Amino acid sequence: MTVTEKTSLVTGASGFIASHVVQQLLEKGERVNATVRSTKNKKKIQHLLDMQEQRPGKLNLYEADLLEAGSFEAPMQGCSVVYHIASPFFIENKIRDGQKEVVEPALKGTQHVLDAVQKCETVELVVLTSSVAAVFGDNADVLEMKNKTLSAEYFNTTSSVTHNSYPYSKVVAEKAAWKLYEQQPKPRRWKLVTINPGLVLGPSLSRTSESGSLSLLDQLLSGQLLLGVPDLWFGVVDVREVATAHVRAAEFPDSHGRYILADSKTHGFVELARILRSITQSSQIPKNKLPNALVRMSGPFLGLSQKWLRQNLGIPFDINNRPSIDDLNIVYRPLEETLADHYQSWKSAQALSG
Ligand SMILES: NC(=O)c1ccc[n+]([C@@H]2O[C@H](COP(=O)([O-])OP(=O)(O)OC[C@H]3O[C@@H](n4cnc5c(N)ncnc54)[C@H](OP(=O)(O)O)[C@@H]3O)[C@@H](O)[C@H]2O)c1
Secondary structure, eight states: OOTTOOEEEESSTTSHHHHHHHHHHHHTTOEEEEEESOSSOHHHHHHHHHHHHHSTTTEEEEEOOTTSTTTTHHHHTTOSEEEEOOOOOOOGGGOSOHIIIIIHHHHHHHHHHHHHHHHOTTOOEEEEEOOGGGTOSSHHHHTTSGGGEEOTTOOOOSOOSSSSHHHHHHHHHHHHHHHHHHTSOSSOSOEEEEEEESEEESOOSOSSOOOHHHHHHHHHHTTTTTTOBOSOEEOEEEHHHHHHHHHHHHHSTTOOEEEEESOSBOEEHHHHHHHHHHHHOOTTSOOSBOOHHHHHHHHHHHTOOHHHHHHHTTOOOEEOOHHHHHHHOOOOOOHHHHHHHHHHHHHHHHHHHO
16 A cells, blocks of 8 residues: 555445445545445445445455444554444334434444544544434424524434434434543544534435435335325435535545534425425325324324424424535535435335335
8 A cells, every 4th residue: 555545444334325435435546444244245235346346456345343342443454534424323213222223333333433543543533424313302402592593513412212212322422422532632643523414315325225314215205105294394415415525524624523414494304205206206205294183193103202293393493504515615406406316216226126
């Protein structure tokens, strides 16, 4: 390896977001060490094997598990940047045991990756994939923020293992990372930047990702929400912008702190549905919202508590995404383009699996 050749570590490389980060790093000519849970599961990593073939010698795959101490040490050797992206993301009503399914892997994984960083003298920067879920728990939380606008100065204080366990997993993991960063002897060897995306949509390079954002849209596209969608609101961002933000956090020396990645206004679930309905021309995609009273009545069957519904139904808000634009030069593409590309990618995955 020549001295000018930079090597980065990407964790969870099989996933929706991480695959795009790996691709963008390779396109820039960098060498990438990428971790996956199993190199034997060819279906899960086929897109990475294809990238390896296209750029011989540039992408090395390693096995590592968030729950296994020490498993990130070998892949981190010689890396200057660590993109820690791996962490389970499931939609709230699909989670049965929040502690085991999301909190433990998120927290232990972050600790194990950063323990390896402490030991690896070559690492200068850690880019951690956090989430807007580490900034707020329920949409109602944002109404308490300055100008009722989501901003990176806040941390989620309302989530717990039993109420919004995925957001809780993200806030405890991010806080643990900041604590380990602060605890470094000065001058600090490694910098920490967090990328805090909203709901990430757009084309998937992976055919098998179980990301919560992909499964949410799969419910819409496959006709499971035929009767209508709940009055929910999301900060949305394209996966390509999220990947670019990760890469620029390393490329731009002045990057710092936390970057929220999302459009400046939330989008209604019904708006996503209507755009997809017009793109796909499918009458299986609803064009109407379900009345809130009906959704509240169906709460127990949907696996959503009354508290969750009260704190989230019918609450849009504004988002301060300026730091991502000013510091990382992110240009947010139109939602229609993201959804059209998302649909194309979903359709080709359906064709391959069917
Ligand atoms: N998608 C969104 O809307 C969104 C929004 C904000 C933040 N995020 C964050 O972005 C990151 C990636 O999410 P994604 O949307 O790309 O989901 P994804 O496709 O499901 O990726 C999650 C990755 O984590 C890995 N992982 C899970 N448990 C693991 C374990 N015990 N050991 C090692 N690896 C493990 C998965 O590996 P396997 O392939 O082996 O399962 C997968 O590669 C997560 O940190 C998530 O919290 C996502």
